[in-house]
Amino acid sequence: MKLVFAGTPAVALPTLDILAAHHEIVSVITREDAPQGRKRVLTPSPVASRASELGIPTIRANRLDDLVTKQVADLQPDLGVIVAYGGLVRNPLLETPRLGWINLHFSLLPRWRGAAPVQWSVMSGDSEAGASVFQLVAALDAGPEFARLTRPIGAHETSGHLLEALSHEGAALTAKVVDELEAGTARSTPQHGEVTLAPKITLEHARIDWTEAADVAFRRIRATTPEPGAFTVVDGLRLKILQAAPAYDTAALSPGTLDNDGGRVLIGTATTPIELLQVHPAGKKPMSATDWWRGLGAGQPHLADIPATNRFDTP
Incomplete structure (x- = not known):
């Protein structure tokens, strides 16, 4: 088939690669x-x-304006395939390919329609995620579905890891649907279930609120890793949290309290402390949380003499 492919980030590459190997893009x-x-x-x-x-x-x-529509129409494609392009396809472009457009979306539609389905899946504590291939229509991610896949969300899995896995699994799923459309055997069904929305994740979504429970804060860290990057503020400077985990085996700390327990860097939440494992201080390279903690004492004879509450800015 003659295909037009629309996509932008790296997660679209597996689908582009597999389609380019079997069809004319x-x-x-x-x-x-x-x-x-x-x-x-x-x-x-x-x-x-x-x-x-x-x-x-x-x-x-x-x-995707009139100029793009004309450029696509001149190519006379059979089908359009879109994966994370970052913009809406509207009429008349929507109807320009002979078979319309299909969309690979990294969610179990109609749950998490929108720009950031994987991040919202993780942040909301969903037990599973997935990918759906559906017919693109004018309404947001609302078209009938051709195929889907599901996979569990690991307890420590970040959005980045999950999206990478889904990008490869979803590429094979999309290729299968394209082949079925070419053969005339593809069948779609209307979406069923409660509609939830997944708007774009902003930097403010990535700022950790330590007054929340540990499991909520940990989900937010995982959901916004690697982009836009979970963070908190220490000494007035942003500290990116690259890797962390709930510290179930430690004593409770007051929310927002920063402490070192035998070399483990801990931050208090409303429940269990969170242990920082790897961080990225502003203006420096990523490092272990232990090395970062030692750096806080530069020029200071005793770290323990510096109250944690003066070092930590709770959102």
């Missing part, structure tokens, strides 16, 4: 180059870079 649509890093260098999206490697013509656009 006449064009890739991805978002425009964006500034990256401290020097804000304009950088192609992961999908744009892979399309270049595969020799596939690329349309860079942040909005």
Whole structure:
């Protein structure tokens, strides 16, 4: 089949790769180059870079407007496939491919319609996550479903780990649906169940509230790892939390209290303390929480003499 593929981040690459190996992708649509890093260098999206490697013509656009619609119509594709493009497909582009568009969405629809389904699954304490391939319609993630898969969410699994796994499993699922559409055997069913929404995760979602219970705070840490990055504020500076775990075997600490227990860096919550394992202080490289704690004592003769409450800014 002649396909148009729309996607932007790295999680779209497994689907692009498997489809490119078995079908003719006449064009890739991805978002425009964006500034990256401290020097804000304009950088192609992961999908744009892979399309270049595969020799596939690329349309860079942040909005799927009339110009994009004309470019796609001129290619006369059979089907459009979208994976995390980062924008809405509206008519007339929605109806331009002969078979319309299908979307790989990393959720068990209709639960978690929207931009950040995996993060909200983890943050809400869901026991399982999944991926759905559905027919794209004008309403948000509301079209009939062709196929889905499910997998458990590990107790310590981050959104990054979960999304990486789903991107590969979902790629195979999408390829299967594309083959069935080509053969004329694909069947879809309307979505059933309670609709919940998964809006874009912001930096404020990633700031840990230590007055919450440990399991809630730990879910938020896992949900916002690696992006936008769970954090708290110590001495007025942002401290990214790269890895942590509930410390069930330690005594309780007051919420927001920072302590060192035999080399273990702990922060109090409403219930069990959270142990920091790996952190990324502002302006420094990632390091173990133990090394970070030792650095707090630079120029200070006794860390224990510095009240934890003066070091920690509770959100």
